[in-house]
Amino acid sequence: MATQAQIQQYRLASQTLVTLGQSQIRDVLSAFGPSSNPVLVRDALIRYFPDFMTAFGDTAAVLGADFYDMVRNLPPSAGTVQTVFAQPAKVKQSEGVVRWAIGSLFAGEWDSFESALLGASQRLILQPQRETIDLMAQADARSGRVSAVAWSRQVHPERARTGKSCDFCIMLAGRGPVYRSQEAAGAVVGRGSDRTGFDADGNRLSGGIGGGITTRGLQERAASFHDECNCTTVPTFYEVQDRPGGRYPQVLVPIS
Template sequence: MSARDEYALALELLRMRAQQDFATWWAAKEQGRVTLEQLRAVFADITRDYGEVAASAAVDYLILERSLDESLAGLGFPDRADPVGFEQAVASFDWAVNTSREGGVLNSAVARRKLDGVLVRLVGAPAHETVVVNARRDGRAFARVPEPGACAFCLMLASRGAVYASRHTAGAADAGERFHDHCRCLVIECKRDGSDLPRINRDLEAAWAESGARNRAEFEKYIKLRGEVGGSPWPPLERVNVPEYAGDGTSKVFPGEPLPKDLNRAVAHVLYGWRDTPLKGGMWVKHSEDSRMGHTWDSQRAKASKFPKSWSNQKIADAVVEALENPTNALAYGQRREVWLAKEEVIIQVRYVIIRGQAKMLDAYPVDSIPKRARK
């Protein structure tokens, strides 16, 4: 078992034991042997005691993880974060209790469920803080690893990848500092280049780029919709020959970078409008070659730019691949790549992203002009 896995297991056991201890006291309250005010103080004690052990587990994890890398041998001993304070613990307790009253009467089942969630968050908080503080202190990075079945909010934070002190991505620090009740996500230390990130983080980072999201709400919506449609691959096209690259599959305008490998995806999108999420308004595009929701002359999609009627589906497919391999103009910003091809009377724009050294297709369509800032 890896140091990360052992750490994750240790935290989960601590959360469970904290909940078990609190359950014993809650039962005593239900039996009238403990008052709600006494239970309030006990709750704070439990979060403090188990929080201290959780922070120590984080220190042990950092020591073991760093011992496996000789380049980290000179780093100082990790500092342990303090558990949440009494005021924060009782404030959370009061919130859970006060929001569980119906007509002034406490709904014990609702209150208990909320307090269990609060315990999970407060016990884990000093462990997460320990990892974040030491990663920042020692010039390392940290990342949020989502638990199985994590909510869209946590998946969005996990998509931030490796976060470090000098990275000014909006909301990046939230990956290690914002947790909701019942959240069992993990904060790990990693390299600043993210090369040792778990697969889930790399996939989510790619999803963020693919989604085109401009804010958290848009990404959360994308993740939810993506979860509904599933991750099955698109079927191979049968009515059109998907072209292959004439060269070695690397870019001529961005030296050393790969071009998208899934050309079936590129052609299916531009011809038939296939996608992994619904159109605006909630309509899904079937992965069928009878769909007319792409950019052909007879497209039925509202406001879609269209190729001329004289351009056959095969000619469009060939032109998209040609634009990728031999563009007349190109533009790069961040992970995004945009290329254009002026062919006959048509200008074709193709967009893709570079994630962890891999190129992933976004879309392709005809446009009216090429931006002046796009280099030739």
């Protein structure tokens, strides 16, 4: 189970990476201004923005793998699974973000355009990081080293304290490690349930296991974190323990 110090270290490294990526985007934008031709701004961004997302996304995937290894190596968890790195945002996805954000500039709203572009860049940079952690957790569970992996969502403590975290993120975080996938813990749209069927102590919950979440609209579930979302999804590892004489002879117990 991840400690708060580990989560904070991971969160700080992620934010530093995002800040560097957004700084490079601002360097490109510095050649333009509110009165610039939106077509020229769009063309410049389509040339550079996908490369930024690839470069910083690759680094983000490494950060995600390092975080997973750090959490997974907590005693008595011995050994790690083979590292699997998720791919950065595809070129078409990055170009789509540029074309979407530039709409505000065509309407003469430079600040809205810049805010939308930078916010989306944060999500795209961290996308492979979050997906890498999920891929490694899936491999870990398949390997038999753990009996199960559940996920919880944690909001940024300072943003929550100052009221900057959105209510939906806070609601998801309050559920604890009850999600069967990192993707479900990060979901911001959809109906249904991804309950594991166990509470934080490994006791079976009433209502059974959820059947999954069906998305609303056209948003992909892989893009489930909203722009400028500072939430972190944290894995909790479980092992099976026998409890003779109890209502349930076997329960899942968190590995601490």
